[in-house]
Amino acid sequence: xxxxxxxxxxxxxxxxxxxxxxxxxxxxxxxxxxxxxxxxxxxxxxxxxxxxxxxxxxxxxxxxxxxxxxxxxxxxxxxxxxxxxxxxxxxxxxxxxxxxxxxxxxxxxxxxxxxxxxxxxxxxxxxxxxxxxxxxxxxxxxxxxxxxxxxxxxxxxxxxxxxxxxxxxxxxxxxxxxxxxxxxxxxxxxxxxxxxxxxxxxxxxxxxxxxxxxxxxxxxxxxxxxxxxxxxxxxxxxxxxxxxxxxxxxxxxxxxxxxxxxxxxxxxxxxxxxxxxxxxxxxxxxxxxxxxxxxxxxxxxxxxxxxxxxxx
Amino acid sequence: xxxxxxxxxxxxxxxxxxxxxxxxxxxxxxxxxxxxxxxxxxxxxxxxxxxxxxxxxxxxxxxxxxxxxxxxxxxxxxxxxxxxxxxxxxxxxxxxxxxxxxxxxxxxxxxxxxxxxxxxxxxxxxxxxxxxxxxxxxxxxxxxxxxxxxxxxxxxxxxxxxxxxxxxxxxxxxxxxxxxxxxxxxxxxxxxxxxxxxxxxxxxxxxxxxxxxxxxxxxxxxxxxxxxxxxxxxxxxxxxxxxxxxxxxxxxxxxxxxxxxxxxxxxxxxxxxxxxxxxxxxxxxxxxxxxxxxxxxxxxxxxxxxxxxxxxxxxxxxxxxxxxxxxxxxxxxxxxxxxxxxxxxxxxxxxxxxxxxxxxxxxxxx
Numbered sequence: 001x002x003x004x005x006x007x008x009x010x011x012x013x014x015x016x017x018x019x020x021x022x023x024x025x026x027x028x029x030x031x032x033x034x035x036x037x038x039x040x041x042x043x044x045x046x047x048x049x050x051x052x053x054x055x056x057x058x059x060x061x062x063x064x065x066x067x068x069x070x071x072x073x074x075x076x077x078x079x080x081x082x083x084x085x086x087x088x089x090x091x092x093x094x095x096x097x098x099x100x101x102x103x104x105x106x107x108x109x110x111x112x113x114x115x116x117x118x119x120x121x122x123x124x125x126x127x128x129x130x131x132x133x134x135x136x137x138x139x140x141x142x143x144x145x146x147x148x149x150x151x152x153x154x155x156x157x158x159x160x161x162x163x164x165x166x167x168x169x170x171x172x173x174x175x176x177x178x179x180x181x182x183x184x185x186x187x188x189x190x191x192x193x194x195x196x197x198x199x200x201x202x203x204x205x206x207x208x209x210x211x212x213x214x215x216x217x218x219x220x221x222x223x224x225x226x227x228x229x230x231x232x233x234x235x236x237x238x239x240x241x242x243x244x245x246x247x248x249x250x251x252x253x254x255x256x257x258x259x260x261x262x263x264x265x266x267x268x269x270x271x272x273x274x275x276x277x278x279x280x281x282x283x284x285x286x287x288x289x290x291x292x293x294x295x296x297x298x299x300x301x302x303x304x305x306x307x308x309x310x311x312x
Numbered sequence: 313x314x315x316x317x318x319x320x321x322x323x324x325x326x327x328x329x330x331x332x333x334x335x336x337x338x339x340x341x342x343x344x345x346x347x348x349x350x351x352x353x354x355x356x357x358x359x360x361x362x363x364x365x366x367x368x369x370x371x372x373x374x375x376x377x378x379x380x381x382x383x384x385x386x387x388x389x390x391x392x393x394x395x396x397x398x399x400x401x402x403x404x405x406x407x408x409x410x411x412x413x414x415x416x417x418x419x420x421x422x423x424x425x426x427x428x429x430x431x432x433x434x435x436x437x438x439x440x441x442x443x444x445x446x447x448x449x450x451x452x453x454x455x456x457x458x459x460x461x462x463x464x465x466x467x468x469x470x471x472x473x474x475x476x477x478x479x480x481x482x483x484x485x486x487x488x489x490x491x492x493x494x495x496x497x498x499x500x501x502x503x504x505x506x507x508x509x510x511x512x513x514x515x516x517x518x519x520x521x522x523x524x525x526x527x528x529x530x531x532x533x534x535x536x537x538x539x540x541x542x543x544x545x546x547x548x549x550x551x552x553x554x555x556x557x558x559x560x561x562x563x564x565x566x567x568x569x570x571x572x573x574x575x576x577x578x579x580x581x582x583x584x585x586x587x588x589x590x591x592x593x594x595x596x597x598x599x600x601x602x603x604x605x606x607x608x609x610x611x612x613x614x615x616x617x618x619x620x621x622x623x624x625x626x627x628x629x630x631x632x633x634x635x636x637x638x639x640x641x642x643x644x645x646x647x648x649x650x651x652x653x654x655x656x657x658x659x660x661x662x663x664x665x666x667x668x669x670x671x672x673x674x675x676x677x678x
Contacts, residue, residue, distance in 0.1 A: 038457055042645070082649070092652035095396040095457055096603065100648035103596055107642025108344065114636040115348045231461045238455065274473040281465040288454045288462075295453050305656075 013259035020251035023233035026205025033198035034178035038098025041230025042105020044210035047072035051211025052221040060124035072211030080203015091305035125219040178299035333650035359625035371512035377620030378515035379574035383598025386570030393563035394543035399460025400595025402467030403438040407572020410437025434576035442568020450557035493587040503581035513581035526609040
């Protein structure tokens, strides 16, 4: 019985963590390049709506989930482009610009939802599938081999992100412009161009993360579907010390705690609903309080625009 | 060539640039209206003129402007001190809870004692909520944007728990209607109505007086000077012997306190009780107002009126052209993006020179 509960908790935590991993990996890239994007939450909202809307208009036909997620990637990259234009090209204060992007995404998603959908509607979305044979393995089967396809894709993205960041020229450039932009510039690295690429990539990832929420996780769209997950992911990047493995670890740990708290309700241990809802946010505050010191690990030029022509 | 003339030129440039950013944001916003299937010109027309057509529209602008101005004052203080406080929404709610506790449960008193008490409680509530983030920023080096966002979510849950549970109006249970709201506050504690029949109350007067006080505080006292110094260059301030941690905390205490006052104004002036949608996104709109007002307490006064107009206009626009008022949130986001993008031309002299040169070329003058 207890074993079943534990497996249940873990296998529920894995799909929950995917959203955080997707946004978190993207956010890690742009923070490594020196830009921090708090608009991820807004991008996710729009991504969640667009993904949902594409599948909805195609009446969940074949390939509609994939197309929905691709559309969300596109719209996310576009919004990332806005962020890049404002923060990299125009050197705006990144924190404020991020909040503005959040408001923009929130407003656009809320407006589009009311104009084009209106009420609660569900879609088929991407359902969990049992991998033949492997799903029957005790313990590991339910945890790793009876999930939706995006879980596997995302778990594959973690080592890919590590490889891109540490073993490719582009990744090294991204780290260089986030740590010592002037030195990178002197060596011929295009600081602004690299930063823009990272911010757009992160936007695309955030869009996909939003679509994951609507298509793979909830199979619907609702106002405030993201519920702060974009901000939580930013906190997880701090917690994970700007490493792909750290982001994955943080996301799993967070989702595990979340899933644990959910399941003790399911198994009849009663505590007030409000406490349950507040729990993840309090958890993030506590995590932030303890990882505040890890700020020394932050990319040195994080949040600082780079003025090529100006020295003041 | 006096110094004053150059300052005037600078001011004209800054104001012109801000106006230009607003215009640009509205043009991009027009695309959103097209996506929503409405005629943007008609929509903007309703938004900017309909509230001005009658006395009720005009008074309603000030109903919206009062909480906006109060929040914006707090935001200006915190941004000037180098803290990006976006926890206004949560601070408003906690301020409202504290104020409601006094207004509903304290023994009856003369209004001249009671109302200052309510305001003080709301200020303390908001300050508490802002102070948590400020303390975490100052002593634990926690990113204040993330902590204030999380505190927003927590405050929303606490607030709705209280008005659905312990603080719910007993009559709602008796009548079985079960609306999630508190009991009504005694009439003598309401903010005075300025015009019979309209909702406009004295909250705006309080807010304007406070704006002047904040101006003096920030620019004419040593505390304000130090806060601005901490915001401008924290390491230099520390080197000069300023207790930077204390001033970071103080900035958030004040920012939260002013947002808390906005909660009190909404409770005492508009709703006269605690109910679900007590803050119509003022925590976020207050940021737009503060930025639009140049993070200056006096600049925030006209800015709050402009955005009050925009919010009232958005409601009227929703009825007239059937585009959800949500669009105003997106447009406010666009306005901030445009303002912060143009800011670089104000603060960096080199970029500014480039811009002036570009403008010169574009208009064919030198």
